Amino acid sequence: MLVTSDENGNFMKEAEIADKILSLLIGGHDTASSVCASVVMFLAELPHVYQRVYEEQMEIAKSKAPGELLNWDDIKKMKYSWNVACEVMRLAPPLQGTFREAMTDFMYNGFSIPKGCKLYWSANSTHKNSEFFIEPHKFDPSTFEGSGPVPYTYVPFGGGPRMCPGKEYARLEILVFMHNLVKRFKWEKVIPNEKIVFDPMPNPQKGLPIRLFPHKA
Numbered sequence: 428m429l430v431t432s433d434e435n436g437n438f439m440k441e442a443e444i445a446d447k448i449l450s451l452l453i454g455g456h457d458t459a460s461s462v463c464a465s466v467v468m469f470l471a472e473l474p475h476v477y478q479r480v481y482e483e484q485m486e487i488a489k490s491k492a493p494g495e496l497l498n499w500d501d502i503k504k505m506k507y508s509w510n511v512a513c514e515v516m517r518l519a520p521p522l523q524g525t526f527r528e529a530m531t532d533f534m535y536n537g538f539s540i541p542k543g544c545k546l547y548w549s550a551n552s553t554h555k556n557s558e559f560f561i562e563p564h565k566f567d568p569s570t571f572e573g574s575g576p577v578p579y580t581y582v583p584f585g586g587g588p589r590m591c592p593g594k595e596y597a598r599l600e601i602l603v604f605m606h607n608l609v610k611r612f613k614w615e616k617v618i619p620n621e622k623i624v625f626d627p628m629p630n631p632q633k634g635l636p637i638r639l640f641p642h643k644a
């Protein structure tokens with residue numbers, strides 16, 4: 428950003444660069460940490476889902492030599508765990524939505540939307556639409572088996588040319604987190620009905636205190 432100019436030879440202003448760095452820090456950190464917290468919460472509430480994640484991750488853990496790190500092939504084997512993370516992002520998407528500009532005049536739900544109008548698309552309400560998800564409020568990782576949801580009905584990372592460029596990195600972060608946590612611990616929530624607050628991403632109000640139970644060696 429500091430050394431690359433645009434096609435007219437203009438460099439970015441310092442304030443713009445600071446803005447981009449802040450966006451990257453927030454967009455790259457707070458999103459994935461919100462998903463990791465939600466994964467911990469859902470796995471504490473759904474022991475049968477925890478068990479299948481545990482079995483998948485232990486299969487991978489057992490295939491590794493002591494101290495050997497995860498590699499790309501291991502990540503590709505984490506199919507059920509990723510379906511779980513996707514279901515977490517369907518029910519608790521970190522970003523609620525963003526804005527778009529209408530490129531043409533069109534009708535939507537009886538409303539006439541003129542070209543140039545600013546529109547807000549909502550991940551949360553799209554993900555809970557019973558037209559596309561049979562039981563939209565039920566936690567069901569099988570939603571992502573096979574070809575998964577219809578395009579543009581599942582949009583935690585947005586869609587189209589401005590879709591999140593950090594998606595694959597976030598996938599890596601979340602799966603490595605799940606692997607390392609699940610292979611060592613089971614856990615339970617200290618506050619059973621902890622409230623979720625949006626600031627602006629969903630996070631448990633009291634920081635999700637949990638009781639950890641290490642697996643027997």
Ligand code: HEM
Binds near residue numbers: 524525590594597
């Ligand atoms: C679970 C984690 C993440 C979620 C749910 C998420 C979600 C999103 C969403 C919904 C958008 C808007 C896309 C659109 O308008 O169609 C976006 C944009 C963006 N994200 Fe992410 N993101 C995540 C992780 C990351 C990470 C790890 C990075 C970088 C390290 C990142 C960098 C960005 C950037 C730079 C944009 C703006 C792209 C543009 O406007 O062209 N995100 N993200």
